Amino acid sequence: MNVTPQRVAVYRALLQAEDHPSPEELYRRVRRRMPSLSLATIYKALDALTRLGVAREVSVISERKRYDANLDRHHHLVCTRCKKIVDFYDDGLDAIAPPRRLSAFVAHSVSVQVMGLCGRCAQDTPRSRQKGRRACN
Amino acid sequence: MNVTPQRVAVYRALLQAEDHPSPEELYRRVRRRMPSLSLATIYKALDALTRLGVAREVSVISERKRYDANLDRHHHLVCTRCKKIVDFYDDGLDAIAPPRRLSAFVAHSVSVQVMGLCGRCAQDTPRSRQKGRRACN
DNA sequence: CTACATGCAAATCGTTTGCACTCCA
DNA sequence: TGGAGTGCAAACGATTTGCATGTAG
Numbered sequence: 001m002n003v004t005p006q007r008v009a010v011y012r013a014l015l016q017a018e019d020h021p022s023p024e025e026l027y028r029r030v031r032r033r034m035p036s037l038s039l040a041t042i043y044k045a046l047d048a049l050t051r052l053g054v055a056r057e058v059s060v061i062s063e064r065k066r067y068d069a070n071l072d073r074h075h076h077l078v079c080t081r082c083k084k085i086v087d088f089y090d091d092g093l094d095a096i097a098p099p100r101r102l103s104a105f106v107a108h109s110v111s112v113q114v115m116g117l118c119g120r121c122a123q124d125t126p127r128s129r130q131k132g133r134r135a136c137n
Numbered sequence: 138m139n140v141t142p143q144r145v146a147v148y149r150a151l152l153q154a155e156d157h158p159s160p161e162e163l164y165r166r167v168r169r170r171m172p173s174l175s176l177a178t179i180y181k182a183l184d185a186l187t188r189l190g191v192a193r194e195v196s197v198i199s200e201r202k203r204y205d206a207n208l209d210r211h212h213h214l215v216c217t218r219c220k221k222i223v224d225f226y227d228d229g230l231d232a233i234a235p236p237r238r239l240s241a242f243v244a245h246s247v248s249v250q251v252m253g254l255c256g257r258c259a260q261d262t263p264r265s266r267q268k269g270r271r272a273c274n
Numbered sequence: 275c276t277a278c279a280t281g282c283a284a285a286t287c288g289t290t291t292g293c294a295c296t297c298c299a
Numbered sequence: 300t301g302g303a304g305t306g307c308a309a310a311c312g313a314t315t316t317g318c319a320t321g322t323a324g
Contacts (some may be wrong), residue, residue, distance in 0.1 A: 001303095001305070002298095002303060003324070004150050004303090004304065004305085006304080006305070007304090011206065014204060014205075014206040015206045016266055017206075019221065019222065020203040020204065020222040021203065021204065022201040022204075023202060023204070023288085024201070024202075024288080024290090026204070029158070032219050037305090037306085038306045038307065039288095039289090039306095040212070040289090040290080040291085040305080040306065040307075040308095041304080041306070043152055043162075043288095043289065043290075045304095045313080046202075047271055048262075048304095049204075049206075050204075053296095054206065054208070055204055055205065055206045056204070056205055056208065057202060057203065057204055057205075057215065058204065059213075059236050059248045059250075060307080063289090063312090063313085064159040064160075064161070064312095064313070064314095065159060065160060065183075065313085066157040066158065066159055066190065066191070066194050066195040066301055067151060067157065067158065067160075067163070067186075067188075067192065067194055067195065067231070068151075068157050068193055068194075069148065069152045069154075069190055069191065069192045070145055071147075071190075071193065073191075073263075076157075076196075077176060077196065077242050079242075080245070083149045084156065084214040085156065085157040085195060086242070088315090090177040091143020091169075091193070092233075092277080093233065096202070096229075096230065096233075098251070100207075103256060103312080104255065104257075104259065104260075105214050105216075105223070105244055105251070105253055105254070105255055105256060105259075106253045106254045106256075106259040107214075107244055107251050107252070108217070108252050108253040108322085109249050109251075109253070109264020110249060110250070110252070111196045111198070111249070111252065112242045112247060112248070112249050112250075113248050113250070114242070114246075114247050115244070115245050115247075115248065116243045116244040116245045116247045117243045117245070118241065118242055119240060119241070119242060119243075122181040122239075122241065122242075122243040138278095139277095139278065139279070139323085140279095141279065141280085141322095143279080143280075143324095144279090160314080161313080161314085161315090173280090173281080174280090174281085175280070175281045175282065176281095176283075176314090177280080177281065177283095177314090177315080177316085178279080178280055178281070180314065180315075181279080181280080181315095182279095185279095200288085200314090201287095201288070201289095202288085202289080217280090231302095275320085275322105275324100276324090277322105277323095277324090278305090278321105278322090278323090278324100279300095279320105279321085279322080279323100280320085280321075281317105281318105281319095281320085281321100282317105282321095283315085283316100283317090283318095284314080284315105284317085284318105285314105285316070285317090286302080286305095286313105286314085286315070286317105287312105287314080287315095288311100288313090288314105289310105289311080289312085289313105290309105290311070290312095291308100291309085291310070291311085292306090292308095292310090293306105293308095293309105294305105294306095294310080295303085295304105295305085295306090295307105295324090296301095296303105296305080296306105297302105297303090297304085297305100297313105298301105298302100298304105299300100299301090299302090299303100299306090
């Protein structure tokens with residue numbers, strides 16, 4: 001893994017940012033100082049920084065929309081490998097009240113996601129860290 | 138809002154599903170009994186069901202990828218209107234341990250998202266429920 | 275008759291990929 | 300000289316939209 005001006009610029013912009021910017025947003029910002037930079041490079045740099053472990057994606061459940069007709073209060077186990085989502089119920093977690101010192105923020109709901117590997121995926125790849133999705137169920 | 142065979146079929150499939158299906162997945166399932174159904178109708182029906190309040194999107198922070206260079210343990214306030222994401226720290230939440238009776242699931246991290254409206258959006262629309270994104274900061 | 279819902283195809287948007295080119299080790 | 304990184308453009312996949320048609324009130 002190599003240190004390049006582009007990666008440094010992206011990382012700097014990310015460090016300075018307070019707002020969890022999207023790749024496009026970072027592009028807009030970094031390009032001011034480095035007009036030659038391309039959007040594809042932003043994506044590649046973010047991937048590099050993430051693999052390096054100095055940045056991460058804000059927990060996104062999955063790349064697709066997912067729907068639920070279960071309106072009960074519940075939480076989700078999300079397998080980061082095969083993207084399976086399993087409900088789980090937990091009174092303790094339900095009891096979480098949004099902290100009150102949220103200034104002006106009006107909370108509507110609290111959702112807890114436990115990220116990890118489902119049984120099958122955990123067994124399947126004891127140590128390997130493959131990229132991409134896997135068929136599971 | 139109107140009850141149609143298509144909407145009923147989509148809702149039924151969603152009720153029976155245990156796995157938080159994506160629109161495409163629902164399409165595959167519903168089409169078995171209603172081959173004329175189109176994918177676009179699935180999307181429209183899901184939108185209708187969501188507006189009706191009988192279904193919901195599994196909490197997706199935003200439609201875009203969002204990155205963070207802050208690796209400290211922290212949680213997120215997500216404004217569902219303007220998509221702003223604000224960090225917050227809370228020792229109580231940090232103390233959440235993934236329940237152990239998760240069968241084979243291997244938990245790596247727990248993330249808490251408080252969904253709601255940021256101050257500006259809450260003020261802006263006292264009662265209206267507009268669709269779409271808003272510029273905020 | 276009118277308003278709304280459907281199905282299709284085209285358009286859009288974010289993200290990824292292939293490739294030629296450059297740069298430094 | 301070769302492997303890695305960049306920039307561009309094309310490809311891709313999910314979602315949305317426009318529009319002609321159908322249908323129920």
